[in-house]
Amino acid sequence: MLSEFDLIKRYFKRDRPAAPGSRTVLGIGDDCALLAPTPGKLLAVSSDMLVEDRHFFAGADPFLLGHKSLAVNLSDLAAMGAAPLGFTLALALPGADPAWLDGFSRGLFALADEHGCELVGGDTTRGPLNVCITIFGEVAPGRALRRDGARPGDDIWISGTLGDARLALAACRDEAGIDRAALDAAHGALAARRLHAPTPRVALGRLLAEGALARAALDISDGLVGDLGHILAASRVGAVLDVDALPAGPALARQPRALRRRFTAAGGDDYELCFTAPVAGRDAVLAAGAACATPVTRVGRIAAQPGLALVDADGAPLDLGLRGWDHFA
Amino acid sequence: MLSEFDLIKRYFKRDRPAAPGSRTVLGIGDDCALLAPTPGKLLAVSSDMLVEDRHFFAGADPFLLGHKSLAVNLSDLAAMGAAPLGFTLALALPGADPAWLDGFSRGLFALADEHGCELVGGDTTRGPLNVCITIFGEVAPGRALRRDGARPGDDIWISGTLGDARLALAACRDEAGIDRAALDAAHGALAARRLHAPTPRVALGRLLAEGALARAALDISDGLVGDLGHILAASRVGAVLDVDALPAGPALARQPRALRRRFTAAGGDDYELCFTAPVAGRDAVLAAGAACATPVTRVGRIAAQPGLALVDADGAPLDLGLRGWDHFA
Known part of the structure; x- marks a missing residue:
């Protein structure tokens, strides 16, 4: 049986050099991740929680679920006009199923890599299937696309x-x-x-x-x-x-x-x-x-x-x- | 029945001036929250997910659960030596129970206020009870308390x-x-x-x-x-x-x-x-x-x-x- 720490190491911790432009000083494996914000930028933050039978069907394809879990968070950054930096993943799983974890992590990282968005930390626990991602991005002050700026005639x-x-x-x-x-x-x-x-x-x-x-x-x-x-x-x-x-x-x-x-x-x-x-x-x-x-x-x-x-x-x-x-x- | 947006407004969105030293530019109610990082500091980030029957008993006192959900995240910042800034809360609830929400939010905010840590955003959905908090803090470069610095004789x-x-x-x-x-x-x-x-x-x-x-x-x-x-x-x-x-x-x-x-x-x-x-x-x-x-x-x-x-x-x-x-x- 896969232990919690083996699970993180095998499926979520990637041993490779930081991507160019990475702001991650310390990634998975400590109490917190450490990011170095770009001077002068605002940090945009959003969280989305996906629940089985609510946001996706039981038995959903894990590769697609990995993609969608990150996609809905990237979409929040997009709506703010922010450039993706990184994300945390908190995952409750009914069990440590290698095939599921392999598919989920591949779907997640395929989209993450497309957007230069690094997994920097998170949590894994046993429980009813639940995927909670918190994503971070950056945007210049005064440039963020807020909801409160619409004007008559637009x-x-x-x-x-x-x-x-x-x-x-x-x-x-x-x-x-x-x-x-x-x-x-x-x-x-x-x-x-x-x-x-x-x-x-x-x-x-x-x-x-x-x-x-x-x-x-x-x-x-x-x-x-x-x-x-x-x-x-x-x-x-x-x-x-x-x-x-x-x-x-x-x-x-x-x-x-x-x-x-x-x-x-x-x-x-x-x-x-x-x-x-x-x-x-x-x-x-x-x-x-x-x-x-x-x-x-x-x-x-x-x-x-x-x-x-x-x-x-x-x-x-x-x-x-x-x-x-x-x-x- | 309480709607999703009423629930957020009633229990989690607080209409009051920002605390002194707040780095929150935009809080609950947009696609992302916006934070203004302190120049020269690193951002410390941690996520913890609490699942019913795993991290707390079914029927747990909601005030104490609100406290504990944030406490375990603040503890991760403490372990890094970081000063708390803010957090997001993603919450899956079996239903919108006003008494539970009242207790949970009071317990959460009592501890948040003690540490000057603002709730800046999150997500609410229906599902098996699950509390996922992602917390942000700041620490000076080179001062973070990492796990990899212990030396023989310490x-x-x-x-x-x-x-x-x-x-x-x-x-x-x-x-x-x-x-x-x-x-x-x-x-x-x-x-x-x-x-x-x-x-x-x-x-x-x-x-x-x-x-x-x-x-x-x-x-x-x-x-x-x-x-x-x-x-x-x-x-x-x-x-x-x-x-x-x-x-x-x-x-x-x-x-x-x-x-x-x-x-x-x-x-x-x-x-x-x-x-x-x-x-x-x-x-x-x-x-x-x-x-x-x-x-x-x-x-x-x-x-x-x-x-x-x-x-x-x-x-x-x-x-x-x-x-x-x-x-x-």
Whole structure:
């Protein structure tokens, strides 16, 4: 049986030279990790906890779970415009299963290495499967993409596409309203990939922050309508959202309009950025998207009047009865 | 029913001016918290995950659990000699129980306020009860109390007392070997307090680091023998430990010698500091302990020869068959 310390050593402690630009002075194996912050930068910190049967299915592929656990945290850094530095991993496991640990750690490190984000410490214990990552990044003072900076007249933008993750979940649950013929094997796989292996928009977030292009931003994890509501509340503004302008993922794009509207506007698990930017900056936003190969789409406008109005392509009001995800509702 | 956002607002978001010396630029309510690191300091980071039925009993007093969840993290900062800055809290809850949340948050904030350590962000979700805290502190470069600095000839020191937490656990489990008459109500309460409300030795750790008094340190969470083994391995040294010199807690001190030896040497849940220091610094170590009203006791010596030798008061070898706690053993 693998001991706690062998487990850490075998799967999580990597004996190799620090990456160029590493700020890690002391990594795994002491009471604390030690990081040397870049002078003049702010430290951005976020924690996300993923629970079995809540955020992922029991028996989920460990490689994909390793990827997703870090991806949702990188997405929070992206939404702040911060450059990734490192992360801690706290892991409760029902047992020390070598095959699971091997897959999980490979998925985790594949994404970590892509973003130069080092695992610096953490905790392992026995318990119901739970993955808690705390991530650290850096951003210049005054450049962070906060939720409270949206102003009336700003465009509302979305990165990438929405709703394919929700479609994949709906397919797993065999929900009504899905066009099964349109969701063939290839498109089912596309949608599943968005659910299980989201792409954090780190490069786009950094370009938006460094160029001072966006006024407010967040990442869409609980559905656009609910998450945009946080920007509106923090900025004390309202918005008009063109539901038919929302970019649907390639699998969802083939589905009936009612499903498309619901899943793009309030799907959940999208991990795309929603941000606001002044009208004068449209070309710069498009250029930032192009520079990091991330599509960006204008989907509405910030208004002085509080409240979120959903409209269709003709500007007519839509009541879809939507709201964001609430873990305790 | 309390929503996720109401829960955070009611129990965890505090509307009050930042404390003097706060490094928090942006707290709860955005994608990330933003901290402004003190120029020239290193950032110390640690995560601990507490799982029901593993680290605490089902039905544990939520006030004490709030205290302990933060205390074990502060203890990691103490072991590094770092000054607390702030922490994130990720919480999986079976449900949103107002009485539990009220007690937990009060216990958490009472200790946080004592140490000027701000809650800056986190996550809440539904799931089997799990408390994951990541804590941040600061320490001057070259002053951090690492595990790899012990040298042959160093004294081994212990803060406070050992074993009362383990005695309380033994009493709960009705383990053999306890002198029940000696463990009366008053001493039972003393022991229980050490188990449920440990005192992190933050002030002592900072004095040891700032004065460059200790060469190596860690906090004792899994039992002294196992934890001291980490210092020995990291420093590539050995040690002789005088088991009869180990300071027993007031409840354990009244127990039979066999129990006293076992529970001081390998109890667990002590959250005291174990550190090594040069012989020439004995007076300075005693003065540091006195300055922060934390007893410090010399209990052994670092040796060049690898291995940990346990001896009794006469220097005769003792084989107690002890080892540290392993969550996966």
